Amino acid sequence: MRTLIPIDDPDDPRIAAYRDIRERDLVGRQGRFVAEGKVVLNVLFSASRFAAESVLLRDNRVAGMEEILRRVPEKVPVYVASAAVMDAIAGFPMHRGVLAIGRRECEEDAQALLARLPKRALVVALSGIANHDNMGAIFRNAAAFGADAVVMDAGSCDPLYRKAIRVSVGAALKVPFARASTAEDMVEALLRASFTILALSPRGERDIAQARRRARTALLLGAEGPGLPAALLDRLPSVRIAMREDFDSLNVATASAIALHRLWR
Amino acid sequence: MRTLIPIDDPDDPRIAAYRDIRERDLVGRQGRFVAEGKVVLNVLFSASRFAAESVLLRDNRVAGMEEILRRVPEKVPVYVASAAVMDAIAGFPMHRGVLAIGRRECEEDAQALLARLPKRALVVALSGIANHDNMGAIFRNAAAFGADAVVMDAGSCDPLYRKAIRVSVGAALKVPFARASTAEDMVEALLRASFTILALSPRGERDIAQARRRARTALLLGAEGPGLPAALLDRLPSVRIAMREDFDSLNVATASAIALHRLWR
Incomplete structure (x- = not known):
């Protein structure tokens, strides 16, 4: 004992x-x-x-x-x-x-983390996720659907905040994560590491149900209100989750679950 | 003014x-x-x-x-x-x-509500959803994916509780709901109204990605810990959401979103 x-x-x-x-x-x-x-x-x-x-x-x-x-x-x-x-x-x-x-270990650089992922990898990329419940729930979903890592910009909150860990049911301790300074830097690091980035947006070009998974795929999520920066959306392929036009409102963590469930295998 | x-x-x-x-x-x-x-x-x-x-x-x-x-x-x-x-x-x-x-209006009986739904209808059925955040989030997802109604047993909490309405971003005020006394009564009412019930369970027989939508389909959800009563699961078709075996943990509202996104059209 x-x-x-x-x-x-x-x-x-x-x-x-x-x-x-x-x-x-x-x-x-x-x-x-x-x-x-x-x-x-x-x-x-x-x-x-x-x-x-x-x-x-x-x-x-x-x-x-x-x-x-x-x-x-x-x-x-x-x-x-x-x-x-x-x-x-x-x-x-x-x-x-x-x-x-x-x-806490010393936080790894986003580029270093991406470099050591397998050739077939699914990454969740976060911009401006400032709410700890959403952060925790996104990690929970990332773990459930086998995401290999989470990368985030400086505008995203701390996944090791007490409540974020609790809401993640521990996934924040399990799924590797790293931070880039800006969303642009994060996108650059993903592209350099040969990731196809799918930006999730209510006005995405393609329905997530039709999206094709590439060997290295990153799902890019922005905060619910402001969404992703327009400059980023303009240069990346984007996906949408089809829903009712008169109630087009999903929580960002919920949206991550729907998209990851479509992409993970 | x-x-x-x-x-x-x-x-x-x-x-x-x-x-x-x-x-x-x-x-x-x-x-x-x-x-x-x-x-x-x-x-x-x-x-x-x-x-x-x-x-x-x-x-x-x-x-x-x-x-x-x-x-x-x-x-x-x-x-x-x-x-x-x-x-x-x-x-x-x-x-x-x-x-x-x-x-509040006088709460309608579950049977009466089901009877007046269209021939093609999607219903969310809840057993033992006792947490107001989950209740609100389930209504939000039900509204986003066009569910026609929510029915629930007496072990489920009040959708018009202040926090449940807030988390639902108002969907609890919009999507019609009604209560049956027990989960068994609720299932009986659904079957009498010609609904095909899909019970969502981690050990469901069929992957939700393969589930076929019938004209009248009800998605049955239980609380995260205890899940649905075994006696109910035994007699109903069941569906599962495929995920990692070493981290098979989804929030019940998140699970509702993934399943509704698969069923709604």
């Missing part, structure tokens, strides 16, 4: 990384991220690209976690606290009671 | 229906619902099945609402309040500042 380390004092320096979780969501964590919930920890300790630093469980949650705890490396401490101590650490009622701290 | 009625006192009885919005989300509103945000009000005053009782705007939001206000019936009062008064009415900071109260 795994050794559990009891924490009785919310100010214990060993669990400092868990303190004031919400406030630190906003200012960042200097090379760390918070993984939350059993489903996410399951990915963190089975299929993640990232290493964990520690685990913190509420005492009543230990019982259901045996299988996951068996996969936690020996050198990663597992802390246990009562509900009251846990709430005092986190700074709000932590109903879930299952947390871990992970270590 | 539309007459605007200024409200200076949060206790003004004319805006009583807007008081303590969040608390009353939980206890219900006796025949009313709250519509929130410009996009939702746009549907409420153009394509809704429901009548509005009143509108309440924050003073700085009036300018962008002219086009919608032009469609507000004369007998529906439009109230305007300052940010401070509005927050005091709602009981929390109302950043959006665009609200309306709508009147």
Whole structure:
């Protein structure tokens, strides 16, 4: 059985990384991220690209976690606290009671990531996806439909934000991602790596149901309101999702799922 | 120009229906619902099945609402309040500042609703969809892909809950819905109305990409965790969405979008 380390004092320096979780969501964590919930920890300790630093469980949650705890490396401490101590650490009622701290690796350059993908590859490219729910949901869909990587511009939010990881059900820890500075740079990197880019747009030239998958295909998505920059749309092949003309409104993550389901095989 | 009625006192009885919005989300509103945000009000005053009782705007939001206000019936009062008064009415900071109260109609019986649909019809049937985000997103997808109605069992949550309407971008006000008491009753009503039911399940017999649309088709969805009751799955044709075996996880609303996109035409 795994050794559990009891924490009785919310100010214990060993669990400092868990303190004031919400406030630190906003200012960042200097090379760390918070993984939350059993489903996410399951990915963190089975299929993640990232290493964990520690685990913190509420005492009543230990019982259901045996299988996951068996996969936690020996050198990663597992802390246990009562509900009251846990709430005092986190700074709000932590109903879930299952947390871990992970270590971010140095972010890879988009060009380097694309270069090492297989000859047949599906990539999701994001411009201006600023909402963490959408980011998490796009990663979930990317993992479900076997996308090899996600690339994004600087206007897209952090996939390792606590809520984005949670909404992704851990996919943000699994699917490799990298950032380019602008959407134009991202498109350049994709073209140099021989990707055919399909820009998804309500006014796309071709129905996604008719789109043909090339060996290396990238699906380019923009934010729901503004969409993709016109200058980019003008020079790339574009696809649309056919829908009712009087209610042509899909969430961007939902649109990614429909398009990836059409492209993945 | 539309007459605007200024409200200076949060206790003004004319805006009583807007008081303590969040608390009353939980206890219900006796025949009313709250519509929130410009996009939702746009549907409420153009394509809704429901009548509005009143509108309440924050003073700085009036300018962008002219086009919608032009469609507000004369007998529906439009109230305007300052940010401070509005927050005091709602009981929390109302950043959006665009609200309306709508009147629920008597809920139609599922059987009656199905009976009046056209011969060629697509219906979404829901069992145990208890999360308001999922409910709203399913309505949004149902509207985008032209579903004629949504039917649901008693274990599914209220589509006219404030957040469900918001997430649906107004589709919950547009797509007709009705409730049956149990999933079994709902299935019976669909079969009696000559619907071919396709139960969506990770272990479905047939890939949704190969599913054939009948004149009257219903897509049956269960909650993500428990899924559909085994007794139902056993007696109905079932479809699956093919995805990666090592990450077979889709949000139920996302799954509805993929399946509806395959079925709608």
